[in-house]
Structures are given as structure tokens and as C-alpha cells.
Amino acid sequence: MRFSAGDNQLxxxxxxxxxxxNLREFDVAINQLTGEIPDVSSLTQxxxxxxxxxxxxxxLPQLSKLTLLESFSVxxxxxxxxxxxxxxxxxxxxxxxxxNQLSGPLPSLATLVNLQFFFALRNNFSGTIPSLDGxxxxxxYEVDQNQxxxxLPEVSLQPSLxxxxxxxxxxxxxxxxxxxxxxLQFFLVSNNELxxxxxxxxxxxxxxxxxxxxxxxxxxxxxxxxxxxLYDLRVGYNELSGDIPPIPSPSSIQPGWSELCPNALTxxxxxxxxxxxxxxxxxxTCDVIFGNGFES
Numbered sequence: 001m002r003f004s005a006g007d008n009q010l011x012x013x014x015x016x017x018x019x020x021x022n023l024r025e026f027d028v029a030i031n032q033l034t035g036e037i038p039d040v041s042s043l044t045q046x047x048x049x050x051x052x053x054x055x056x057x058x059x060l061p062q063l064s065k066l067t068l069l070e071s072f073s074v075x076x077x078x079x080x081x082x083x084x085x086x087x088x089x090x091x092x093x094x095x096x097x098x099x100n101q102l103s104g105p106l107p108s109l110a111t112l113v114n115l116q117f118f119f120a121l122r123n124n125f126s127g128t129i130p131s132l133d134g135x136x137x138x139x140x141y142e143v144d145q146n147q148x149x150x151x152l153p154e155v156s157l158q159p160s161l162x163x164x165x166x167x168x169x170x171x172x173x174x175x176x177x178x179x180x181x182x183x184l185q186f187f188l189v190s191n192n193e194l195x196x197x198x199x200x201x202x203x204x205x206x207x208x209x210x211x212x213x214x215x216x217x218x219x220x221x222x223x224x225x226x227x228x229x230l231y232d233l234r235v236g237y238n239e240l241s242g243d244i245p246p247i248p249s250p251s252s253i254q255p256g257w258s259e260l261c262p263n264a265l266t267x268x269x270x271x272x273x274x275x276x277x278x279x280x281x282x283x284x285t286c287d288v289i290f291g292n293g294f295e296s
Contacts, residue, residue, distance in 0.1 A: 006030050006050060014051075018042050029053055029073070037074070041065045052076055052096070060084050060102070067091070075099050075119065087111045098122050098142070106143065109134035121145050121165065129166065133157045144168055144188065152189065156180040167191050167211065175212065179203045190214050190234065198222055198235065205229070208252075213237050213259055221245055221265075232257035233276075240265060244282075247272040261286035 002025040013035030014028065023043050027050040036058030037051060046066055052075040059081035063069065069089050073096040082104030086092065092112055096119040105127040109115060115135040121144040128150035132138060138158040142165040151173035155164050163186035171189065174196030178184065184204050188211045197219035198212060207227050211234040220242035221235055228248050236259035243266050247253055256278030267283035274280040 003027065014038055014056075021045060024048070026050070037061050037079075044068070047071070047091075049073070060097070064088055070094070070114075072096070083107055090114065093117065095119070106130055106148070109138070116140070118142070129153050129171075131157065132161075139163070141165075152176055152194070155184075159183070162186065165189075175199050175217075182206065185209070185229075187211070198240075201227060210234070221260075224248055228252060232259075234259040236261050236263065238263055242266060243268065244270065244273060247276060 001022045004027040006027045006029040008031055010031035010033055014033055014037060016038050017040055019042060021042060021044060023046055025048040029050040030053040033054040033056060037056055040061045044065060045068060047068055048071040050073050052073045054077055056077040056079060060079060060083065063084045063086055067088060068091055070091050071094040075096050076099040079100040079102060086107055090111060090113055093114050094117040098119045098121045100123050103124040106120060106125055106129060108130045109132060112134055113136055116137060116139045118141050121142045123146055125146040125148060129143060129148055132153045132155060137160040139160060140163045142163060144165050144167045146169055148169040148171060152171060152175060154176050155161055156177055159180045161181060161184055165186060165188040167188045167190040169192055171192040171194060175194060175198060178199050178201060181204050183206050185206050185208045188209060190211045191214045194215040194217060198217055198221060201222050201224060205226050206229055208229050208231050213234045214237040217238040217240060221240055221244055223245045224230060224233060225248050228250055229252050231252055231254050240263040244260060253276045255275050258276040260277055260282055263286055265283060265286050270282060273282040279285060
């Protein structure tokens with residue numbers, strides 16, 4: 001049994017769902033629903049719960065009895081509290097709670113062997129990012145704009161990963177090895193407190209966005225030769241030095257999208273980077289770094 005009423009103008013609250021033991025899908029996304037999410041513990045056959053883009057408040061319901069659940073999406077509401085236990089949801093493929101006011105720790109992925117999509121950005125989650133070990137083929141892991149601390153996880157545990165994003169947190173330590181990430185397309189860790197060098201990117205030939213600006217990274221910018229899908233390279237506001245690498249040929253870098261400065265890079269004429277950064281010459285703002293120990 002399915003109930004699908006998404007993308008309408010429904011108002012009011014979600015009614016009680018108790019007793020609907022044969023319900024497989026419940027979709028009321030993109031409406032104007034208010035109030036709390038009702039108890040769903042009796043929906044033991046449910047595979048998909050889609051409640052995103054409403055005005056729902058209160059805590060998330062308990063999900064531990066929904067052992068057949070494959071997709072849970074409550075994005076863009078006003079939900080509060082911590083995440084419920086999802087450790088037993090071995091069929092879960094997509095878990096999306098972004099754009100709420102949720103807090104507490106992020107869950108372990110150890111038992112979520114089928115998980116492919118995890119979206120928890122734009123909340124108030126704290127603590128460390130757990131190990132990515134567990135899922136057989138995680139594709140997206142996005143936790144930007146929270147209050148997370150500690151190191152980045154070893155992304156090489158998920159060589160099938162397409163996107164890892166954790167910008168605008170309070171993360172520290174070094175960027176992990178990316179040499180196994182041959183399919184990685186999005187790596188966004190800007191606005192943190194990361195240190196150390198930018199790792200070798202040679203194997204990440206599918207990279208589209210690489211954004212590490214506003215950290216405390218040092219050393220040189222690695223070669224981007226062979227990264228022909230790259231749209232932008234954003235490494236400004238760090239403590240990088242040395243020569244800039246040549247832009248790959250052929251190149252997908254978009255005019256004005258990249259950022260090299262401020263950094264202590266060696267100034268040298270390079271029309272390609274002038275175009276890529278939208279600044280001519282590209283190094284004209286590299287002698288001013290605010291808050292990273294350099295002065296104009």
C-alpha cells in the first residue's frame with residue numbers, strides 16, 4: 001500500500017499512522033504541513049518515508065522497528081533534538097535530514113551496509129565525524145554547516161565515494177589520502193581549521209569541485225594535470241607557498257570560479273589562471289592574508 005500526496009498545498013498536521021501495517025510508502029513532501037511527526041513504530045513494512053520541505057517541528061520519531069526502511073527524508077523542516085537509533089536499519093540506502101535544527105552526534109555507519117546517501121548538512125550536529133567504514137558502496141556523505149570537531153575520516157575506506165563535503169565546521173588535522181578516490185567528484189572542506197599539506201590529487205581524475213579555502217594548509221599546491229573535469233580549485237586563505245601548477249589541458253575550469261589567494265604563492269604571469277580566478281594578475285591579492293599570520 002502506498003500513500004503519495006507530495007507537492008501539493010496540504011496544511012495542518014500529519015494524522016496518526018498507527019495501524020497501517022501494510023503501508024510501504026508514505027510521501028507528503030513539499031507541502032505546508034506543521035506539527036510533529038507522528039509515531040511510525042507500527043509501520044513495520046514501510047520502505048520509504050518522504051516528509052521533506054514542510055514546516056514540521058519537534059523530534060524525529062523512533063525508527064528502530066522499521067527494519068525494511070530503505071529511504072528516510074525529512075529535509076528542510078524545523079525539526080529539533082537528536083537522531084534516533086538507526087543501527088539496525090540494514091536495508092537503509094538513503095538517510096537525509098539536512099536543513100533542520102538537529103543536534104547531538106552523527107551516527108555510526110558500521111551496520112548500515114546498504115547505505116549510499118547520507119545528508120546531514122545545515123544542522124547543529126557536534127562531536128566527531130564517525131568512520132565511513134561499514135557501507136559496501138557509499139556514494140554521498142555531506143555534513144557541511146554543523147559544529148563538528150576532530151579529524152576528517154579516512155575517505156579511502158569508501159573508494160566508490162562521489163562526494164564528501166564537510167565545509168563550515170570546526171574540523172582539524174590533515175586532509176586524508178585521496179590516492180584511491182578515482183571516482184571522487186566533490187571534495188569540499190572549506191572553512192575549518194585543517195593543517196598540513198594538500199594531498200596528491202593525481203588519481204582523482206573525476207574531480208569537479210575541490211574546495212579547501214579558509215583553513216591553515218601549508219606546502220605547495222599539487223599538480224592538477226589530468227584533472228580534466230575540474231570546474232574549480234579553491235585554495236585561498238591558507239598558508240600555501242611555492243609555484244602554482246599549470247591548468248590541465250583540455251580544461252573544464254570555469255572562468256572566475258577558482259581562488260588561489262590570499263596565500264604566499266610565487267607570483268608569475270599566467271593568463272590561464274587570470275581567467276580561472278577572474279583576477280588579473282591572479283596573484284594581485286596574494287600579499288594580503290587576514291588571520292593566517294601573513295601581512296600585506
